[in-house]
Amino acid sequence: MEPFRFHLFVCTQQKPEGIPSCPASGSLAVLQTLDGEIQARGLNRDVQLTTCGCMGLCDEGPVMVVYPTGTWYRRVQPSDVSEILGALLRDGRPVERLIWSDAAAMKAMAVEHGEKFRAALAAREKAGTLPDHMDQMIRGYMPSRCLLTALELDVFTAVGDGANAKQIGTKIHANARAVGMLLNALVALRLLSKSGDVYSNTPESARFFVQGSPDNQRDGLLHIANIWHRWSTLTDAVRRGRRVPIDPDHTPEGTHDFIAAMQRNAKDRAPHVVKALGTTGVRRILDLGGGSGAYSIAFAQACPELQCDILDLPEVVPLTAEYVNRAGVSAQVSLRSGDMLRDDFGCGYDIIMLNAICHMFSEEQNQDIFRRAYRALAPNGRLVVQDFILNPDKSGPQHAALFSLNMLVATDSGASYSEVEYTLWMKAAGFAEVSRINLPGPSGLIVGRVK
Numbered sequence: 001m002e003p004f005r006f007h008l009f010v011c012t013q014q015k016p017e018g019i020p021s022c023p024a025s026g027s028l029a030v031l032q033t034l035d036g037e038i039q040a041r042g043l044n045r046d047v048q049l050t051t052c053g054c055m056g057l058c059d060e061g062p063v064m065v066v067y068p069t070g071t072w073y074r075r076v077q078p079s080d081v082s083e084i085l086g087a088l089l090r091d092g093r094p095v096e097r098l099i100w101s102d103a104a105a106m107k108a109m110a111v112e113h114g115e116k117f118r119a120a121l122a123a124r125e126k127a128g129t130l131p132d133h134m135d136q137m138i139r140g141y142m143p144s145r146c147l148l149t150a151l152e153l154d155v156f157t158a159v160g161d162g163a164n165a166k167q168i169g170t171k172i173h174a175n176a177r178a179v180g181m182l183l184n185a186l187v188a189l190r191l192l193s194k195s196g197d198v199y200s201n202t203p204e205s206a207r208f209f210v211q212g213s214p215d216n217q218r219d220g221l222l223h224i225a226n227i228w229h230r231w232s233t234l235t236d237a238v239r240r241g242r243r244v245p246i247d248p249d250h251t252p253e254g255t256h257d258f259i260a261a262m263q264r265n266a267k268d269r270a271p272h273v274v275k276a277l278g279t280t281g282v283r284r285i286l287d288l289g290g291g292s293g294a295y296s297i298a299f300a301q302a303c304p305e306l307q308c309d310i311l312d313l314p315e316v317v318p319l320t321a322e323y324v325n326r327a328g329v330s331a332q333v334s335l336r337s338g339d340m341l342r343d344d345f346g347c348g349y350d351i352i353m354l355n356a357i358c359h360m361f362s363e364e365q366n367q368d369i370f371r372r373a374y375r376a377l378a379p380n381g382r383l384v385v386q387d388f389i390l391n392p393d394k395s396g397p398q399h400a401a402l403f404s405l406n407m408l409v410a411t412d413s414g415a416s417y418s419e420v421e422y423t424l425w426m427k428a429a430g431f432a433e434v435s436r437i438n439l440p441g442p443s444g445l446i447v448g449r450v451k
Contacts, residue, residue: 004048006088007067008034013054016132021054022061026077030062033078037085047085056110060100074100146185148225151218155182156209159192162200223261226254230409237409244409252315259292259319266294266355272439273355273386277447279303282350286376288340288369289357291316292323293333300332308333309349311340341365345376352377355386356443359403362413363421370429374450383431383448386439390418399442422446 010031011022031051038047057063060074066084071094073084080098087095100106124131150156158171165180172179183199186192193200201210208217233244248254273295279302287296290310299306310320314337324333341361345352352373358366373383388400395401400416407414419436423446426434431448438444 002068005046007048007050009050009052009065009067010034011053011055011061011063012051015054015058020058020061022058022063025061025075027062029078030064030076030081033081034085037081041085041089043085043089047088054113056113057100057106058113059109066094069094072100072106073098143189145228146182146189147191148221148228150182150186150191151209151221152225154211154218155179155186156191156201156205156218157211159183159199159201159205160210162198164197164199168199217264219257219260220264221261222257223254226257227406227410231406234405234409242408242413243411255315256319259316262356263292263294263323266292269355269386269439269441269443270294270298272441273353273384273445274298274302276437276439276445277351277382277384279306281380282306284349284351284378285309286311286345286349286352288345288352288354288373289360290320290353290355293320293327293335294323295353295355296333297324297327297329300329301327304332306332309336309346310334311336311338311343311345313337313339340369345372347376348378349376350378350381351384352381353384353386355384358385358387358422359407359416360411360414362415363417363425365413366417367425367428370425370431370448374429374431374448377450379450381450383426385422385446385448386443387446388416388442389422389436389444389446390416392418392420394418397442419446 010027012027012031013021014023015021017024031049034049038044038049052065055063055065057074062074062076064073064076064084065071066073066088069092073080073095076084076098080095084095084098087093153172153174155168155172158168163171165183166176168183169176169179183192184194187194187199191202191205193202207213207215209221210216211218229246230243233246236244279299282299282303283306285296285299285306285308287293287308287310290296290312293310296308296310300308310317310324310333312320312335317335317337320335321330324330324335340357354369354373358369361369370383377383388397388403390400390404391397394404394416404416407416423434426446426448429448430450432451433449435447435449436444437447
């Protein structure tokens with residue numbers, strides 16, 4: 001049975017640098033070009049495109065196999081894609097110059113590759129060599145730190161339309177020799193390109209890291225650079241059982257970067273939250289620790305009759321106002337300076353939201369917030385917690401477990417919590433009905449409803 005007229009397989013098996021592989025020969029670019037061409041021709045119902053693991057023909061990559069004909073192509077390049085698809089659609093015939101039809105040679109190469117691979121694994125096992133995935137995990141900080149430093153120095157903006165290391169160093173007030181080393185590493189990471197001594201931004205770096213780009217995310221990503229310094233204290237934090245203060249601990253710039261980072265995350269999640277909760281019967285929302293206001297903005301845009309109150313710290317509210325005004329919903333979204341751990345919430349709300357908030361606080365602080373939220377809700381009102389929710393034994397998912405450590409180094413008593421804990425706290429606060437709603441991505445919703 002063939003549910004699609006044609007089925008294309010492209011090898012995308014990543015291998016250590018220096019070892020022949022289809023991705024090293026450009027298979028990812030071939031895959032991207034194929035997908036774009038299939039969509040442009042309106043063929044997504046006729047042609048199924050699938051990635052696959054190693055087929056043992058690494059020296060001849062990129063390798064692609066087309067079914068139902070069982071045609072094997074080798075050394076495919078993005079420039080070949082249009083011709084391949086055109087020939088398939090026109091008369092179902094392959095592109096002869098790309099076919100590898102020597103079955104005996106193909107089989108011999110694949111068998112030899114498998115034997116060499118298994119022999120290499122056996123030798124590594126006998127020698128007690130650290131597995132690649134563990135070595136990569138240990139060294140994972142290197143590309144991360146390289147990119148974060150480039151963002152801190154605003155390297156990509158300095159590169160502009162193209163410049164050499166000396167010119168870039170002058171713009172960012174840094175040593176030309178050291179800048180050249182950083183730029184070369186960024187080229188190796190495919191975040192820059194290089195021709196002679198001139199460095200240029202890639203389409204992705206120009207889009208996401210250059211000041212003035214509509215999709216520039218540098219400000220939000222600088223929060224990750226700030227987190228880096230806190231994570232450097234993890235060993236001592238584990239020994240002490242609490243965060244290690246760093247100097248300076250909080251700055252206006254840090255607050256700006258943090259809110260920008262929250263906006264970067266929230267603007268994608270907010271529509272999913274609105275869809276999951278709905279707006280039927282909802283007229284008043286309290287957004288605790290609303291940050292950039294992304295969730296209140298999304299609700300206001302979804303329902304013109306809805307009113308949202310955002311309660312956040314005095315140093316955050318002016319930043320929130322900028323996002324709210326920019327979204328054009330200031331008539332529906334009110335801002336209130338305060339501290340959710342101490343200040344009165346008010347009353348009569350249909351929804352009270354805690355989006356990415358509970359992980360900053362201790363169990364006792366969250367329980368107190370839940371009790372006060374219960375009293376501030378209208379009949380049939382809902383308390384909504386959105387966060388990274390741990391499994392019952394707290395050993396996963398990975399993102400939530402790692403984020404718990406992030407709270408160890410960054411807060412006095414925060415952590416990631418499990419669905420079991422949130423449910424117990426909500427029921428203890430008086431909520432009669434508690435449910436979980438899964439969202440796309442790493443976070444989920446825990447919803448408690450008042451009778």
